[in-house]
Amino acid sequence: MTLTLPVTLADYKPLFADEISWCPGCGDFGILAAIKQALVQREIPPHRVMVVSGIGCGSKLPDYLYANGWQTLHGRALPAAQGFRLAQHGMTVLAVTGDGDGLGEGGNHWLHAMRRNVDLTHLLQNNQTYGLTKGQASPTSDLGYVSPSTPQGSPDLPINAIAIALAAGATFVARGFAGDVHALRDLIAQGIDHPGYAFIDILQPCVVWNRDHYTYAWFRARTYDLQSDGHNPQDLAAAFARAQEWGDRIPLGLFYQTTRLTLEAQTPAIQQDPDCPLALRDLPVDRDAFDTLKRRFL
Amino acid sequence: MAEVTYTIGGAAGQGIESTGMALARIHARAGYQVYTWQEYESRIRGGHNQYQVRVSDKPLTSHSRTHCIVVALDAQSIAELLPDVAPGGAVIYESTRDDIAPALIAAHGARPLPAPLLEIATTLGGDKIMTNTVATSVAAALTGLDFAGIEAVIRENFARRGAQATEANLAVARAGYDWGRKSLPDFAHRLPPAPVLPEPQMLVHANHAVALGALAAGCKVVTGYPMTPWSSILDFLIQQRDAAIVALQMEDEIAAISFALGASFAGTRAMTGSSGGGFALMVEHLSLAGIAEVPIVVIEVQRAGPATGMPTRTEQADLLFVLNPAHGEFPLIVTAIKDPLDAFYRTAKAFNLADQCQCPVIVLSDAHLANSLRTVPLSALDSERVTREIDRGETLTHRDLDARAAPYRRYLLTESGVSPRAVPGHPQAVVHSMSDEHTETGAVTENAEARRQMMAKRMRKLAVARARMEPPDLYGPAAAALTLVGWGGTYGVLCEAVDRAHGRLNLVHYTDLFPFPLAGDAPLRRARRLVAVEQNYTAQLARYLRGETGIEIAGRICKYDGRPMSADWILCRLEELSP
Numbered sequence: 001m002t003l004t005l006p007v008t009l010a011d012y013k014p015l016f017a018d019e020i021s022w023c024p025g026c027g028d029f030g031i032l033a034a035i036k037q038a039l040v041q042r043e044i045p046p047h048r049v050m051v052v053s054g055i056g057c058g059s060k061l062p063d064y065l066y067a068n069g070w071q072t073l074h075g076r077a078l079p080a081a082q083g084f085r086l087a088q089h090g091m092t093v094l095a096v097t098g099d100g101d102g103l104g105e106g107g108n109h110w111l112h113a114m115r116r117n118v119d120l121t122h123l124l125q126n127n128q129t130y131g132l133t134k135g136q137a138s139p140t141s142d143l144g145y146v147s148p149s150t151p152q153g154s155p156d157l158p159i160n161a162i163a164i165a166l167a168a169g170a171t172f173v174a175r176g177f178a179g180d181v182h183a184l185r186d187l188i189a190q191g192i193d194h195p196g197y198a199f200i201d202i203l204q205p206c207v208v209w210n211r212d213h214y215t216y217a218w219f220r221a222r223t224y225d226l227q228s229d230g231h232n233p234q235d236l237a238a239a240f241a242r243a244q245e246w247g248d249r250i251p252l253g254l255f256y257q258t259t260r261l262t263l264e265a266q267t268p269a270i271q272q273d274p275d276c277p278l279a280l281r282d283l284p285v286d287r288d289a290f291d292t293l294k295r296r297f298l
Numbered sequence: 299m300a301e302v303t304y305t306i307g308g309a310a311g312q313g314i315e316s317t318g319m320a321l322a323r324i325h326a327r328a329g330y331q332v333y334t335w336q337e338y339e340s341r342i343r344g345g346h347n348q349y350q351v352r353v354s355d356k357p358l359t360s361h362s363r364t365h366c367i368v369v370a371l372d373a374q375s376i377a378e379l380l381p382d383v384a385p386g387g388a389v390i391y392e393s394t395r396d397d398i399a400p401a402l403i404a405a406h407g408a409r410p411l412p413a414p415l416l417e418i419a420t421t422l423g424g425d426k427i428m429t430n431t432v433a434t435s436v437a438a439a440l441t442g443l444d445f446a447g448i449e450a451v452i453r454e455n456f457a458r459r460g461a462q463a464t465e466a467n468l469a470v471a472r473a474g475y476d477w478g479r480k481s482l483p484d485f486a487h488r489l490p491p492a493p494v495l496p497e498p499q500m501l502v503h504a505n506h507a508v509a510l511g512a513l514a515a516g517c518k519v520v521t522g523y524p525m526t527p528w529s530s531i532l533d534f535l536i537q538q539r540d541a542a543i544v545a546l547q548m549e550d551e552i553a554a555i556s557f558a559l560g561a562s563f564a565g566t567r568a569m570t571g572s573s574g575g576g577f578a579l580m581v582e583h584l585s586l587a588g589i590a591e592v593p594i595v596v597i598e599v600q601r602a603g604p605a606t607g608m609p610t611r612t613e614q615a616d617l618l619f620v621l622n623p624a625h626g627e628f629p630l631i632v633t634a635i636k637d638p639l640d641a642f643y644r645t646a647k648a649f650n651l652a653d654q655c656q657c658p659v660i661v662l663s664d665a666h667l668a669n670s671l672r673t674v675p676l677s678a679l680d681s682e683r684v685t686r687e688i689d690r691g692e693t694l695t696h697r698d699l700d701a702r703a704a705p706y707r708r709y710l711l712t713e714s715g716v717s718p719r720a721v722p723g724h725p726q727a728v729v730h731s732m733s734d735e736h737t738e739t740g741a742v743t744e745n746a747e748a749r750r751q752m753m754a755k756r757m758r759k760l761a762v763a764r765a766r767m768e769p770p771d772l773y774g775p776a777a778a779a780l781t782l783v784g785w786g787g788t789y790g791v792l793c794e795a796v797d798r799a800h801g802r803l804n805l806v807h808y809t810d811l812f813p814f815p816l817a818g819d820a821p822l823r824r825a826r827r828l829v830a831v832e833q834n835y836t837a838q839l840a841r842y843l844r845g846e847t848g849i850e851i852a853g854r855i856c857k858y859d860g861r862p863m864s865a866d867w868i869l870c871r872l873e874e875l876s877p
Binding site for chain 2: 046048060062071073084086088111267268269270279283285291294295
């Protein structure tokens, strides 16, 4: 047995970038802190983590987290994260997307990721706007939201991500708040533990584009903890009901959790040799097996 | 060349494909060389479909314009096929039909052969579904095929269904065969004696061969979305439950390429593919693979476009698109398959190239290649050769990383432009990448000097790729009056045209396209007169070659009607160009 050094926050401290470019007060600072704390809590070292992001302010996160990572394309973090996970099913995979990235451009991938149930944790950095491109309305912006792309107010109903996740069959559905790092840390750790796709909607302010609304104070005045309120996360109907709450009462915590076979568990190529991920296997094919295959074409 | 062609025509749903394949298999088993040509519409029932089986004792590299025997399962087929029936060829059809006029057939110089297909099927087999078996047995009897070949394949096909089904089908086939033998004893189109082969032969098309090549090369992840004519590559791999490969249908083509890239980032060899329209959805990810330097093989099986086009028909009109598929500048490799045997090795090599150059490798095919079965000796698809040639370039496996001490930088600036690429998960190497321009550690940068260095580094890899590009194939005499210039799937038919021109023609044929092979222009400069022959409207290869070499190919023969060109067609067009 090899002795391993304990994992500490210091392991996750180095930046790839020279500095963090998020605005002071950005909710992403809290999300980054919560991720690091969760990984340390679960004693997962940086080289065993893969964080995949899309494009946006929040998607710069891999540049600020010392771990394997790939910022991909707007809307496309989830399929890349799933592909990585199938090839290396022993690693901890996090998908980090903004609300526009994850639910707009990436909406179709989100829907199917929930059906597929690959074991990864999807963190939705939800600030109800497209921050990096200067404040356009996003899929989670309120009806009537005034922005550069909706000067008369958004005519569209916001997506209820929690409700859709429940309906799509997501096996772990939770909501956190960037202003409560410890609670978010615990949710992320639970998501990592969860054997399957874990969805965590993370409410956060955008201190530049949402100055009058969705501030830390606004959230703190309205959010409450589901678990303290007696919600049973195994009760799907109750979860749907809670998912309808918004405005004056905003639930945080674990809405729903269940178990369903992951895609990895149903993939014969993986299960043939579960201790050896695909990426670490030898390439050459067995000559006799290949010959048998060719003979089917005779 | 001694040869015979059988063509089955009918509506979708009448079993044309299975019948054609059975005929192909019977002749392949008997030792003949076989080449099939399938035309079908984008529908499940009705319309006009046809399946040609061309048979010879010599290698066949293309289909035939003419049909020696037509098996017409409906009246429309006769109208479609009659103009190309060979002189003295036979048209077999159900004798009780009243919608077929023997006089019309005879007027074309063909021999009408109304046959009691239904009667034999129902009285001896008990099921009219067997009429196709009767028809093919009649056809085989006309050309003199030994019945033993038919019997062997029937026994094999029905082994799982039990003795009764086997005997019923045999009885029906035997009766059809005996009837056929007596029907046209002076039939002009006869098979040559069956060659005795040193080893069994496979019947494969290029889609099978691509899939087998990927397996042999150690590809572990294949993704895609259904799209004609690419789908059977993914379908075949999904069916290989024992092959330790993850083959997945994704929600769309964008998910397919994204997933494959994620798997490749993790360290596996990965492949995706589609046809033109699906490939169009994938291209932003080619740009991503380019800047992130993630290896991937993408198969593009061309069909007649644009947009939905003619989904089941063939074309070579995506060349310039695939050569310039995405925004920005990044290293890319483009190669085009010429036949199933080539497809196997070219696909396997694509994985080596992708790993060596850490970039996307696009392998072009087309609908005709994808559906056309050819006989290939069993040992010709050699997985051991592929294994020996596996080369992952500068990939750092976990074993390699065990021996490393230096801090790891994914995008280390090197002379060749290729940076060591660690398989993630090992403590010695944390692999970080962004889709923005980046530094050696993969962090985002907009610094001008860093950008210049990193862009130059990536583009230096083109030299690594170019050194591995094969020059064009040359076929025919060293010097000829006219040099045909082609690419990809038309290789076989162009070779046949050269063979039939008795020294007047030769061929320069491109498979590796980008980076343009070293000395790839030399054969063009040596030629007396050049004619580009392509299955697209604007002569895309000619346009590409002008850009890469400065050589203007004035002669152009273009076919863009969705049907593969035949040697006859090429020679006719050449006559028009220079009588």
